[in-house]
Amino acid sequence: MSCLLTAFTASILLSTQAFGKTVTGLFKTEVARQHKGQFITKFMYQGADGLLVCQLDNPSLAAEKESRLLLYPNVEEDWDNLSCSERLTSAQFIISLSQEEHNQTIPQHSSPTVWSALYVDRYTCQDAVIPSHDDLGFTVLLLNADSAGNPLEHFSAEEAGLQTFYFLLLLAYFVASCIYVKPLYQALRKGGPMHTVLKVLTASLALQGCSALCNYIHMARYSRDGIGIPPMSGLAEFWAMTAQVSMLYTLLSLCASWSLSRGRKPQSRPLQWEQSPASTAVAVCGVILQGALLLWEQLSASERQHRSHQSLPGILHIALRVTLALLLASVLYQITSTERSTLKRDFYLCFAKGCFLWFLCHPVLVLVSVIFNEHQREKVVTIGVILCQSISMVILYQLFLSRSLYWEVSSLSSVSLPLTMSRNHQRGRY
Incomplete structure (x- = not known):
């Protein structure tokens, strides 16, 4: 995995082009x-x-x-x-x-x-x-x-407003981190079977924040000289790609783990993330395929074809997202159709919402952007994907940190749950 990330970094920084x-x-x-x-x-x-x-x-x-x-x-x-x-x-x-x-x-x-x-x-x-x-x-x-x-x-019509968007996004990240960093840190210290999922979610959100910060720095300089800092723009692409592949690995690993080990998993810990060679192989293959398509998009991008989703690798990337969404839907349907517990079915359905929002936001926004003017389409896709994926992370955070569903996942007592919402603990903790 480290070799793949190194290749990402070199390719992005060396192939970045400034479009204005x-x-x-x-x-x-x-x-x-x-x-x-x-x-x-x-x-x-x-x-x-x-x-x-x-x-x-x-x-x-x-x-x-x-x-x-x-x-x-x-x-x-x-x-x-x-x-x-x-x-x-x-x-x-x-x-x-x-x-x-x-x-x-x-x-x-x-x-x-x-x-x-x-x-x-x-x-x-x-x-x-x-x-x-x-x-x-x-x-x-x-x-x-x-x-x-x-x-x-210096900004052309299709770029106008993006600097303001990244500033507001950074402001939202800063406010949310000030509010939730302490309870989230306490939840991570508690450990538990879903501890790795929470760490990956946190890391992916931090990577998205780093990507937004790099984009804002580049555009702030760009607004003054029309050149910006191309390596900073390339670094933003790298952080965004790393967040994408880490989230993909986590979601595929969870679904593959639940599906492959469902028949032998003990009922006391029904939703633990148990990595097996088969589930790891499925996740790694998905990550390598998406990583290759992302690199292909960056290397084939040119100033004459700024919209990556109109290129062949962009179309293949969209097709991959739709295919993965259908695969996850099939796996989750098989699990929920045989699940008797209403609470567990609710857990899987909430997880499915977060997954589908993550995978399908890009294809859907590309289709929706057709109704907008030409100079607005790229902004609709860029802003929409970032917001939808951030909402997807929030849904998954709420799922794994909610009191009732997290109890089903971790099999911990209500006293030891992180972020418990019981009134007695809430008064003492907050």
Whole structure:
């Protein structure tokens, strides 16, 4: 497992790309010829007073090459099939690069619009020999208007509001930790057969909090310079992936353990997490499969396809979640259909709610996001998944820490239960 986590860390940090919006690099004549224009970046402008600023390191070299920056709104899927000359003529704006700085105002559209920028020069559509010129250094700033109407906002339309969301999420985590950290610590010290589950839940929630903190730090910096801290963004992805695989391992292990050992499990401790080679193998296979798909999503992500759920690994990941949800539903149905105790059936049903919310929130939100505008879909999926998975953890916490159901799980007396809600103990403890 440690080798897998190491691979996660290296892959995420090395493959992280910043999707906005101070872009620094080199205009390369050879690349522009090979690809019928060098793709620079894209940005979703909204409202009025959108601005693109292009700064050059060597304006005289740009003038000699007849360098130009082409801007295209709403690039179609068949855009790659256009010839080189057709690409040049289909650009809505052509910026001739001959000065140290060029400013281009983006006109207002009825809805937020994605604009793509390409670099071309005099050699892009010609077969002539390219002289041995140096590459041209550049910096491109893409800015939306802020609340005062000034073009100072580095966030594109699909990213606007995420920084505020992560701030509110961190605030909620902080308040909840101040309220519940002491009773939760006492519950963990009590031990019991479900002690490992509580530790994994706590660790997964802490990892989600670390992911939110890293995202907020990255976006706070991003809002000022349009670059942010890409390694911090990669670290946020790593923490989120680690939380995903740890929760998946726990849920699969519990269901496999209950299913495989149901016939031989003593009735005095009916719901203890008893790891066996078979249950461990099922959980590890699920973790490896999901981890491989998550890594594939990150490695195949590109600036032209920001929505990972529209890629092949994203679709396979959604299919895996649905398959696991159906598998867990089948296992829990077999258990509850033969269970005579109403209290135990309630336990399994509550556990099923938490599991299904965890696994199905992403596929359902991807389907629901279709009814929203294009610039809102990614935010709906991102925010919705984080909130739903946090609610799922709360449901599981309440399940394993509730007085009656936790008694069935742990077979402890009511006096030794953690977080007991009896009035006598409540007065003495709180």
